[in-house]
Amino acid sequence: xGTDAPETTFSDDFESDTGWSVTNSAGLTDGQWDLGVPVTxxxxxxxxxxxxxxGSCYVTDNSAxxxxxxxxxxxxxxxxxxxxxxxxxxxYISYYRWFSNTQGASPFQDVFEVEVSDDNGQTWTELxxxxxxxxxxxxxxxxxxxxxxxxxxxxxxxxxxxxxSDTEPGSVVEAGxxxxxxxxxxxxxxxxxxxxxxxxxDGADLGELLGGWGSDGPTxxxxxxDTNGADLxxxxxxxx
Numbered sequence: 317x318g319t320d321a322p323e324t325t326f327s328d329d330f331e332s333d334t335g336w337s338v339t340n341s342a343g344l345t346d347g348q349w350d351l352g353v354p355v356t357x358x359x360x361x362x363x364x365x366x367x368x369x370x371g372s373c374y375v376t377d378n379s380a381x382x383x384x385x386x387x388x389x390x391x392x393x394x395x396x397x398x399x400x401x402x403x404x405x406x407x408y409i410s411y412y413r414w415f416s417n418t419q420g421a422s423p424f425q426d427v428f429e430v431e432v433s434d435d436n437g438q439t440w441t442e443l444x445x446x447x448x449x450x451x452x453x454x455x456x457x458x459x460x461x462x463x464x465x466x467x468x469x470x471x472x473x474x475x476x477x478x479x480x481s482d483t484e485p486g487s488v489v490e491a492g493x494x495x496x497x498x499x500x501x502x503x504x505x506x507x508x509x510x511x512x513x514x515x516x517x518d519g520a521d522l523g524e525l526l527g528g529w530g531s532d533g534p535t536x537x538x539x540x541x542d543t544n545g546a547d548l549x550x551x552x553x554x555x556x
Contacts, residue, residue, distance in 0.1 A: 325404050326498040329370040335398035336374070340391065347388030347482065347489065349395040350378040354492070358384035361416030361490040367457040368412065373494035375414075376480050387420075388489040392481040395493060399436050402464050402474035404500040409476060410461035414492030415446045418454045422485035429479040430460075434468035437475045441468050455490070461499075463514060474498075509554035511535060516556040525551055 328334050330351060338349045353372050356364045358380050366373035374395055377386040402409070415428035427447040431440040443462060447453045464470035480491035501515065509517040511524035511534060528535030528543045537547040 322408075323404070323500040324497055325402075325407075325500055326400055326496075328496045329368055330366075330372045330374060330494060331370050337396045337398075339394045339396065341393075341481075342391065344391035344393055345389045346386060347376045347480065348393045349374050349376060349478075349480075349493075352378050354378060355380045355384075358386070360384050360387060360488050361419050361455050362387070363414045363455070363457070363490070363492040367414070367459075367492070367494035370495075373412075373492055374478075375492045376490055388426075388480050388482040388491070389486065390482060392479055394477055394479050396437065396477040397475050397496065399472075400474045400476070400498060401472040402470040402498050403472045404470070404498070406501050407464045407470040408461050408499045408501055409443075409464055409474075409497070410459065410499060411476075411496040412457045412459050412492075412494040413446070413478070414455060414457055414490070415453055415480075416455040416490045417447055417487050420486065420488035422487045424448045424453070425485060425487050426482055426489050428491055429481075431477050431479065432464070432468050433475045433477075434471055434473055436473040437477075440477065443467055443476070457492070457494070459495075464498075466513075507554065509537065509551040511551075517551060517554045518556055521551060 340348050354363045354375050376388050379386040417426045427445050429445050430443040432443045433440050452458050478493050482489040511521040525535045532541045535543040537550040
């Protein structure tokens, strides 16, 4: 079992402007996406360094002015990629993201959304939503990778956008994006126990197997007509 070496067909470390666009809702008063080296003298949930070590990234209002009061306020700010070619075999989109909404008068109220499009931005589909609660809403860079065909068609009209927002009641909202890539990851053969096809055998696959308990089908890993303890042993033996 194995994979060919991933081929990176698009990579942006944000050290230069490659055509990303920033748009804001009518009510936004502060916190638009900025490209640059993060400021280091603020501590309100904002990143103080980029994720991939190249230096620059996109952050929301990268400023130390007004006592570092430079977070997202009053609406939505959208960071949208240029048109990207994802028409490669088994295309994956990966990126680093940062989100914090644990400070201010009304913390844990807002979310960070990631959306993708296969028609050059005419329509958008949710890829993931972070918050308002959970383990990844108090800052920190998190790496995420998704198989594009699991969400939209992987074609040459692909776009991705990152949406940070602060809606009433207001809180301190800080966000960041770095290291966006498209990869072509071709499997040499199916990974035993990888029931959801994401390239690893983990808790998500265990959930799939338990959901199919007592039945045949894809969760019957040994082909004996029944999903049972023998199949559970096979899955645990292949745990990534």
